[in-house]
Amino acid sequence: MYSFKNDYSEGMHPRILNALAASNLEQTEGYGEDHYSKNAADLLKEKIGRKDIDIHLLTGGTQTNLTAISAFLRPHQAVIAAHSGHIFTHETGAIEATGHKVIAVEVKDGKLSPEHVQSVLDSHTDEHMVKPKMVYISNSTEVGSIYKKSELAALSQFCRENNLLLYLDGARIGSALSSKENDMTLADLGSLTDAFYIGGTKNGALMGEALVICLDSLKEDFRFHIKQKGALLAKGRMLGIQFTELFRDNLYFELAEHANKMAQLLQAEISKAGYKFLTHSPSNQIFPIFPNDLIQKLQEKYAFHSWEKIDDFHTAIRLVTSWATEEEEVRKFIEEIILSHRY
Amino acid sequence: MYSFKNDYSEGMHPRILNALAASNLEQTEGYGEDHYSKNAADLLKEKIGRKDIDIHLLTGGTQTNLTAISAFLRPHQAVIAAHSGHIFTHETGAIEATGHKVIAVEVKDGKLSPEHVQSVLDSHTDEHMVKPKMVYISNSTEVGSIYKKSELAALSQFCRENNLLLYLDGARIGSALSSKENDMTLADLGSLTDAFYIGGTKNGALMGEALVICLDSLKEDFRFHIKQKGALLAKGRMLGIQFTELFRDNLYFELAEHANKMAQLLQAEISKAGYKFLTHSPSNQIFPIFPNDLIQKLQEKYAFHSWEKIDDFHTAIRLVTSWATEEEEVRKFIEEIILSHRY
């Protein structure tokens, strides 16, 4: 059984394993105050092209989102997200558990535009309603789409004009920035958002997300919030070691490129075989629409998620590739589809 | 500079590193639903001697405490702790951040007795005050002391008679249960507490704490709470692999015994050299009282925490040993003290 269920089915990239091994018995400071964590922060600042940003290493996406969002908002403020946004649907109410409403906007492609945000502002007019204060977006989104630079720039400008914070969930930012359709860099994120995070877990790390705080007023005392949310790792160095390894050269983006290449290979061949897709995805998650009996047959040999019922006979499934996806397995999967199509 | 600052200065025990390497490219289910995590849970149930308990693997102590305590209490209920208890002093208000008051009792040796708890019950009489519902203890405590079985049994009985939950923070349970003065087993914890956790971070793991829920009524839906607090690791298997390695034989206790042996060696020799200690500690944290000039001299070669000012000329310091502490370094440190004493 080969899995296309997600991009965290395997452990860590071998280079990271080696780095952990090499440093294993060295004594360092705890709680992320070690030289590896500092080095990782320096590397990231360099890649982002700004020294005046703060970098914090945390262990997971939900943890990073809840720690950042609850630290950045006052009690009456709310965060706007797409209806498909991870914080709205798949974090067990983590944001609400810190006291903040997530205002969801129905969108088709997982992306928010200034018009979407404006509609929320229009309907939140006084103190009987929460005050929208932050816009949350994901890149790539939960349905595989990515933001163009012009789209992010428009959203960024709108947020600044309307005194809103712009926060970008980068659980799959590697895949987004490595996509063929991408026209952005880490530096663009650093100048267009107020905070964002660079996901390690889904791109080669054993775990780890690097939160980047760009806006000065959000930086103060942030380590207090990390500790309070139970997110300050005693052996924080293991996060520093991982991000150092991923960013000391181009490894992070090479891994994402491989994931994208595997997904695009799947997409091209499935398309050739005559199937349609639920969304346009240039990243490492694709959503082909298959007949239910084909799905049943594929499930005998492959693991993946059923995503959305299309009609009584068809379902969109989600296929996710990663740095560890083997091309041979991808080709076997394609063959299975072509074979099934033939008969 | 050698560090006696804490028991998480190094990485992980080599056997754990090997186990991570061996399993690295295997595909598994995410979020702790993999076979390693299940195996670790089975091993722990066996060691504790109960099948009717729930095991959850989390990444850190504060995270485990806040997830468990907020899941177990209703909004108006409070938790009783020693004034020195970790949740009261060193978790940045993590418990309060989930809405619950921590009621602190001043104690000398870090331990709570039924009398301490009774005094809290006596002063909390109606709905104008929080309702004490849980007793939080640590073993070993934050000052190195440990509970005898009779003490824990008395507290357990008192809690059951008074409809209170008993929760044990086992960040250093390995050291406690491996102490020469200990007369308890994991099985005793399983029968005397309502929930406790077995600390991995401070005893050989790269990270990881195993929460054990003994009381049936506390079990329901616990994974929801883990996810909501940002504590559900995507690659949860890495926790399962570690606890499997620590508990598939006696490794966990062997590591703790080494730590204790190093601390007791330090303690014996420092005592011989004529120094006193702040607390009686049979575990891996000791608190010698040194003249300030000796401390200053030691700091040139060793890292450790100053713990408490005794008078204008003396301070209690904290020395912590671990599974990785090298006997040679311990002996050098002792020599330093003896030498300094001589002149």
Add this chain to the structure above:
Amino acid sequence: MYSFKNDYSEGMHPRILNALAASNLEQTEGYGEDHYSKNAADLLKEKIGRKDIDIHLLTGGTQTNLTAISAFLRPHQAVIAAHSGHIFTHETGAIEATGHKVIAVEVKDGKLSPEHVQSVLDSHTDEHMVKPKMVYISNSTEVGSIYKKSELAALSQFCRENNLLLYLDGARIGSALSSKENDMTLADLGSLTDAFYIGGTKNGALMGEALVICLDSLKEDFRFHIKQKGALLAKGRMLGIQFTELFRDNLYFELAEHANKMAQLLQAEISKAGYKFLTHSPSNQIFPIFPNDLIQKLQEKYAFHSWEKIDDFHTAIRLVTSWATEEEEVRKFIEEIILSHRY
């Protein structure tokens, strides 16, 4: 300028004022433990026809909702509401501020059916999402509609079969139960819901809502929650005096009947004048759709809320009547509309 803006523009019914005056200098126990509050609770139990219910008197709707809902739910549990539900839109995120997600369902008439709830259950399947545990409904709803007994019974049965709590916001329960289309009694609410509240503020009281807890498991320690939320009034007697006055005979329903009569008079005449309504409302809030120039003209003499833009030339407005609405003013308002229609 006469106001149809809401049902809390005036003070209290004169009989309540008299009762406050008559009792004013009497000394009583504080915090709702006085004989007036106890008497009010007894009267309500009698009207509801159950002795095994708990009654708590609070000061406002949002306060009652947040205190009850946060007391009834565990941290990972969520409440389902209509998109138009007060807790979702007009309480400044009060429920989320206590940590709980409000899951909104888009409905047209403000009412939830078992099908709506089922759709939420269908999409909340595991621990990565909140756990729906409570269904929140309002009667009358925020758009003036009311539940028929059969509808509430169906919802109640569905909730019980699916282990969900059913909570009814009765800010305008007086108007609902006094409506010509109503076929329910307070006793029905007592047997079909798990908790509900009887609104005083919008039906003759200076302030005050009576929360009724029907389900045994929700009763324990509820006064702790009231106090913790800042909702335990020192001179709680003033709530007891008011509810005693409203329920010692039929005053509560007489006041609601008057409000309904005034609204229905408005509705009938506006309808005759040829205007349509946004919703079908048999209660004290009606939503006529008027041309914008008529609205502008009416605003010179009357206060009311614009509710929803219909098209570039028409808007639905909200007219609310109360126990204090004067028939003479209603007739003048109608005349204004008829006159305007004529030309």
Add this chain to the structure above:
Amino acid sequence: MYSFKNDYSEGMHPRILNALAASNLEQTEGYGEDHYSKNAADLLKEKIGRKDIDIHLLTGGTQTNLTAISAFLRPHQAVIAAHSGHIFTHETGAIEATGHKVIAVEVKDGKLSPEHVQSVLDSHTDEHMVKPKMVYISNSTEVGSIYKKSELAALSQFCRENNLLLYLDGARIGSALSSKENDMTLADLGSLTDAFYIGGTKNGALMGEALVICLDSLKEDFRFHIKQKGALLAKGRMLGIQFTELFRDNLYFELAEHANKMAQLLQAEISKAGYKFLTHSPSNQIFPIFPNDLIQKLQEKYAFHSWEKIDDFHTAIRLVTSWATEEEEVRKFIEEIILSHRY
């Protein structure tokens, strides 16, 4: 049975009742946006001698404390209070329920000094502990003592030098400022604190506390917080009417003076009769130490709280007087004591 249990045993001062009656059928805006509430705010600004302050009217002390404190603090920040402070002991963890730790300092007379606060700062040094950000004091305190102007000024200066907010709970500020030992005015509070509240409930109002926000940075969006905590009264005018009545002349202080006079009469005579007091109180709460058999005898005719056991034969009780306390009853109570003393 006459009650000295508290200062909220009766209803409201007759002039307030009259004002409520006179305005009863007038239509006004809801939610405190009526002209009475605005007028009350203007009157208070005048009495405090500052126009650049914000006034908000709420219904109770716990409600005011929790709304203000949670609005003013960021999640990791804590509030320092005396061990006897109302928020620490008698608000059912209301502050913690909003996520903030209350750091208690053991004091004898209910008052905090810069030294007390400094000791808290000294022990809170890094991100593993909450960050102390606010100092909470009560005047008069929970044990009847009051602050001298020099004491408040010293605390105020210390807070400003240490970037701490100073918040004063004025549930009994009327009694404090009307005390013979007092040397402060409302204007002093306006210049020395960052926020404080003027208690109505315990000084003649049916309910109501006026929160005064002095520091600019604390003012923004405060009405959102009031609404979110369920504290925005629909008929907010009733608070405006009351504070207008209390402050349109000197009524507020006249009522407090009467309360103080009655307490001091009790104190003088009890002292003459040879009894001692638990605390030095120049306000409307006194704490005589009586033999237990005298207490038992007094309880046959009078209601009051037992406060603290002194020894096996003596107990300190609390006697509270108010604007409504009758001198005749005070004299009868004194006679009872003198008589009992004689035999």
